[in-house]
Amino acid sequence: MERDESAPAPALRAVIDEVRAEEHDVDWARVEAKLFDEHGNVRGGRPPTVRSGRAAAIGAGLALAAAFAIALISPTRAVDDSGKTAVTVTRPALVQDDGRPLQVGDRVLGGAWLKSSGRIGIRLEPGTIATVVDTGERVHLALESGAVVADVVPVPGGEPFAVDVAGKRVAVHGTRLRIALVNGNVEVAVSEGSAVVGAPRGKGRTEGTIVPAGNVGSFGATSSVVANQELASHLVDDALTAKPQPAPTTVALSPAPTTTMPVIVPAPKHAPPAPAPHPEVAPPPAPKLGLTADQLNAPLASFAAKIGHCAPSVFENTLTLDIAADGKAELVGEDPGLDSPMRACVRGELARITFPTAEASTTVKRYVKFTGK
Amino acid sequence: MSVSTAALHPTLPSWLDPRAATNLDRVATSDGDAIRPSHERLTPEPTDDSAALVARARDGDRGAFRKLFERHRGDVARLVYRMVGPRAEIEDLIQEVFVQVHRSLRDFRGEARFSTWLHRVTVNVVLMHRRAEKSRPVLAEEMESGTVEDLTTTMPDVEVERRKRITAFFALIAEIADKKRVVFVLHDLEGKAPSEIAEIVEAPILTVRTRLFYARRELEEKMKAHPLLASIVEREGGFAGVAQAARRESK
Incomplete structure (x- = not known):
C-alpha cells in the first residue's frame, strides 16, 4: 500500500513522541x-x-x-611624547584587575588577578610565577611555579586558555579549574567544564588526557585522574571567590619588584624572555587527593571477581562506589538498578574489600559483569 | 515549461510537488498533533514587544537584552537539546547562542520574526560546534564523562529503557547529514511549518520538503537495523503505512 508521506511512519512517530516529551533540565x-x-x-x-x-x-x-x-x-603598541607606553588594542587584551594591560613576555607574580575582555578571569595564587606567552584568541601562560585558578568562558570547539607547565600543556575548554605545579607534578582540578593535558603543540589543538568536571588529575612520571567533586570544588571555587590579596606576595626575584600589586616584570624589549631563575618560593599547599588509579586497580579487580555470584544469571552493570578517606567503601549507584538481594550481596562483598587510605574520599564508577550463580 | 518534482523523481511522493504549496501545513491543521502539537507551540510571539526589546537591546539597554534572554531561553534550550541530544555541553551552547545574538543584534533588521532569526542563530551555533567537534579526536575519558550523571541514578527498568531508546535515537539523528537533520528536528521535533523552516535554513520550501523526506527515510532504515529501536518498528508494523496504523487505532 502506498504510504502517506506527509506524516512520519508510526514507528518513527512513536520515537518522535518520546523525544518530544523529554525535557532537559x-x-x-x-x-x-x-x-x-x-x-x-x-x-x-x-x-x-x-x-x-x-x-x-x-x-x-x-x-x-x-x-x-x-x-x-603600530599594530600593537605606540609610544607617546611623555615616554609612557600607550597600548592600542587590536585584539582581545589580557589586563590586570586595575585595567593595566599585559603583553607577551611579561612575568606575573603571585597575588595577581588577570582578565581578558570578560571572557577569562585568572587568579595567581601566592608564590606563583608565570610568564605571558600569548594574549590573543587563546590566552596562554607559562607557569614556572605555584598555581593559577581560572574561570574561562567556553568557546565551542576552542581552547580559549592554555597553560604550559613542566613540559606539558593544560588546554582549557572551560570553565573553572586550577592548575598547579607540585613537586614537579602537574595537578589539575576541574570544578566545571573540562581540560586537556598533553604535549605542547605550538598553536594547534591540544590532544591528551581529558580531565572532566569534578575530577582531579596528577600528571608526572605516572598520571592519574580521580573523581573527587568535593576537592575539585574546594580547590577551584574557593580560590576564585577569595578576595584579591591586599599586598603582593613576597617573592625573591631579581630585580625585586617594587610596583604595587599585582606585580609584573615587563618583558625585555627586542629579546626573548629571560630563563626563569629559581626563586625561593614556598610550595603551595598540596591538594588533598583521593586514591590514584594504581591504588584502586587491585582492590577493584578483587571486588569484581567476588561479586560474580550475586546475580542469578549473566548480568552487566555499572556500579558507583564511594571510598572514604579511611578506606571504607560504600555502594552509592547502580546502572541499571539492582534488586534488593543482589544489592545486599554486592554490599556484603564490598565490605570485605580493603582499600588503601587517602587524604580525601574517592568516587569511582566500575563496569562489572555478573557471571551468575 | 513547468514539470512537477514527482514527475522528475518518480521515487518522491506527491506531496513534494511544488504545486502542492501548503500541503504539509494542511496536514498539520487536520492532523493536529502529528505535525504541530498544540503543547509544543512556541511562546506566542509578541511581535511588537520583541521588536521593541530588540531595538532597546541594540541601543545598549542591558535590561532589554536580559528580557529577551528570559523570554526565549526555553525555546533555545529545547532546540539545542533536540539537535545535539543529551550532551554535557548544552548549557555552553545556549550561552554561545545568546553571545552570538548579542553580537549580531545590529544585523537583525526585523525582516523575519525575531524567533525565526533566533532559531537560525541557534542552528548555526550548533552546526559550528559540531564541525569543530569533528575535527577534534574523541577520547575514551571524554565519552565516559558524558554519562556520569546517569550512572549515579537508579531508575525503574521502564524508564531506563525509555532513556536508552531516546539516546539511541539521538545517535541515529546525529548520523544523518546536517541539512537533513536540521530540517527533521525543526519539522518533526519542533513542529515548525515548512515555510518557517525555509526562512530559518534559507532554502526553498521544496528543498525543505525534500530534505525532510530523505531524513525520515534514512532514519527509518537506521531504526530497522538498530537493536533497541527495531522492536518499535516491529511493534508498529514496520514502515508499511500510516493508513494501516490509523485503521488499527480506529479498531
Missing part, C-alpha cells in the same frame, strides 16, 4: 552567571552601538580608515 542560574557579568553585560559580547542610515555608513568608513591607519603605524 538546564541550570539557568549557571548559564546566567556565565553569560552575564556582575553589571549585567554579556560576557564576550560586543556592546551594541546605535548607527543609522548615512551617518552609520560614514561612521563605519571613518572607523575603518582610522583602524587601518593605526594598524599601519
Whole structure:
C-alpha cells in the first residue's frame, strides 16, 4: 500500500513522541552567571552601538580608515611624547584587575588577578610565577611555579586558555579549574567544564588526557585522574571567590619588584624572555587527593571477581562506589538498578574489600559483569 | 515549461510537488498533533514587544537584552537539546547562542520574526560546534564523562529503557547529514511549518520538503537495523503505512 508521506511512519512517530516529551533540565542560574557579568553585560559580547542610515555608513568608513591607519603605524603598541607606553588594542587584551594591560613576555607574580575582555578571569595564587606567552584568541601562560585558578568562558570547539607547565600543556575548554605545579607534578582540578593535558603543540589543538568536571588529575612520571567533586570544588571555587590579596606576595626575584600589586616584570624589549631563575618560593599547599588509579586497580579487580555470584544469571552493570578517606567503601549507584538481594550481596562483598587510605574520599564508577550463580 | 518534482523523481511522493504549496501545513491543521502539537507551540510571539526589546537591546539597554534572554531561553534550550541530544555541553551552547545574538543584534533588521532569526542563530551555533567537534579526536575519558550523571541514578527498568531508546535515537539523528537533520528536528521535533523552516535554513520550501523526506527515510532504515529501536518498528508494523496504523487505532 502506498504510504502517506506527509506524516512520519508510526514507528518513527512513536520515537518522535518520546523525544518530544523529554525535557532537559538546564541550570539557568549557571548559564546566567556565565553569560552575564556582575553589571549585567554579556560576557564576550560586543556592546551594541546605535548607527543609522548615512551617518552609520560614514561612521563605519571613518572607523575603518582610522583602524587601518593605526594598524599601519603600530599594530600593537605606540609610544607617546611623555615616554609612557600607550597600548592600542587590536585584539582581545589580557589586563590586570586595575585595567593595566599585559603583553607577551611579561612575568606575573603571585597575588595577581588577570582578565581578558570578560571572557577569562585568572587568579595567581601566592608564590606563583608565570610568564605571558600569548594574549590573543587563546590566552596562554607559562607557569614556572605555584598555581593559577581560572574561570574561562567556553568557546565551542576552542581552547580559549592554555597553560604550559613542566613540559606539558593544560588546554582549557572551560570553565573553572586550577592548575598547579607540585613537586614537579602537574595537578589539575576541574570544578566545571573540562581540560586537556598533553604535549605542547605550538598553536594547534591540544590532544591528551581529558580531565572532566569534578575530577582531579596528577600528571608526572605516572598520571592519574580521580573523581573527587568535593576537592575539585574546594580547590577551584574557593580560590576564585577569595578576595584579591591586599599586598603582593613576597617573592625573591631579581630585580625585586617594587610596583604595587599585582606585580609584573615587563618583558625585555627586542629579546626573548629571560630563563626563569629559581626563586625561593614556598610550595603551595598540596591538594588533598583521593586514591590514584594504581591504588584502586587491585582492590577493584578483587571486588569484581567476588561479586560474580550475586546475580542469578549473566548480568552487566555499572556500579558507583564511594571510598572514604579511611578506606571504607560504600555502594552509592547502580546502572541499571539492582534488586534488593543482589544489592545486599554486592554490599556484603564490598565490605570485605580493603582499600588503601587517602587524604580525601574517592568516587569511582566500575563496569562489572555478573557471571551468575 | 513547468514539470512537477514527482514527475522528475518518480521515487518522491506527491506531496513534494511544488504545486502542492501548503500541503504539509494542511496536514498539520487536520492532523493536529502529528505535525504541530498544540503543547509544543512556541511562546506566542509578541511581535511588537520583541521588536521593541530588540531595538532597546541594540541601543545598549542591558535590561532589554536580559528580557529577551528570559523570554526565549526555553525555546533555545529545547532546540539545542533536540539537535545535539543529551550532551554535557548544552548549557555552553545556549550561552554561545545568546553571545552570538548579542553580537549580531545590529544585523537583525526585523525582516523575519525575531524567533525565526533566533532559531537560525541557534542552528548555526550548533552546526559550528559540531564541525569543530569533528575535527577534534574523541577520547575514551571524554565519552565516559558524558554519562556520569546517569550512572549515579537508579531508575525503574521502564524508564531506563525509555532513556536508552531516546539516546539511541539521538545517535541515529546525529548520523544523518546536517541539512537533513536540521530540517527533521525543526519539522518533526519542533513542529515548525515548512515555510518557517525555509526562512530559518534559507532554502526553498521544496528543498525543505525534500530534505525532510530523505531524513525520515534514512532514519527509518537506521531504526530497522538498530537493536533497541527495531522492536518499535516491529511493534508498529514496520514502515508499511500510516493508513494501516490509523485503521488499527480506529479498531
